[in-house]
Amino acid sequence: MDIQQLIDHGYAIKVYPKDTLIYEPGMVPRYVYFIKSGEVRMVTVSEDGKEFIQGIFKMGQYFGEPALIINRKYLAYTIANKESEIIQVGRKQFFDLIETTPGFSINLIQTLSNRLFYKSMMLEELANEKAEHRLLTIINYLLNDIEVGDSLKVTRQDLADMTGLRVETVIREIKILSDKGLIEVNRGKIIRPNKK
Structure with a gap:
């Protein structure tokens, strides 16, 4: 509408x-x-x-x-x-x-x-003990809604509130995910990369 x-x-x-x-x-x-x-x-x-x-x-x-x-x-x-x-x-x-x-x-x-898909996905993720897996799932879900090269418009606090993690954990895990090449971070912003 x-x-x-x-x-x-x-x-x-x-x-x-x-x-x-x-x-x-x-x-x-x-x-x-x-x-x-x-x-x-x-x-x-x-x-x-x-x-x-x-x-x-x-x-x-x-x-x-x-x-x-x-x-x-x-x-x-x-x-x-x-x-x-x-x-x-x-x-x-x-x-x-x-x-x-x-x-x-x-x-x-x-x-x-x-x-409904989002809620089902988050229920499954909250049952997963691994912070890295939880965070990567929500980041990938959010990246689907933006254009290649754009950055996520959510704060570290938002990500913590979405995943049930502490902000300090989110900050640490984003660095780990970036170092592993699982996400792309540019000037502190998580961006949607070009598909390889």
Whole structure:
């Protein structure tokens, strides 16, 4: 779904300042959130306050639809990583979009499938004790979404939160992976290399 189409159909844009909570566990879903600009992270928080990143959503993407589709309360927090412009689409309007917008239902299936694949992959990785293997898997997964020569736009802290590792471990393992030639690092940034 093109964000401009939503704007053209009269949907309002709401601005969420950096670090604003959009929704939290236990809330009843009322909207699907389409990102016009900015970035949002979805996290679960452990009892000791450690965040585990479930996903990061960027401009042109949307989130919140699984809970809305099955009418279940949210299980995670969503927080604006930076100031974000977001369009809220209510339940009825969202189902209308699925029925009336060519290609949107296929896009929705692909989006949900990607998220399911990511969750399955991460469950398998969290069961793996080896930090190097965990980190390499998530880096390779993230590299698939960028162009050759571009760098990952995630911090070492993000990688730690995604893998359940400590930041110090991530920093050490990135150096090891780079030294082994398993990843390419340029000026501290992990980049997608040319395929050999």
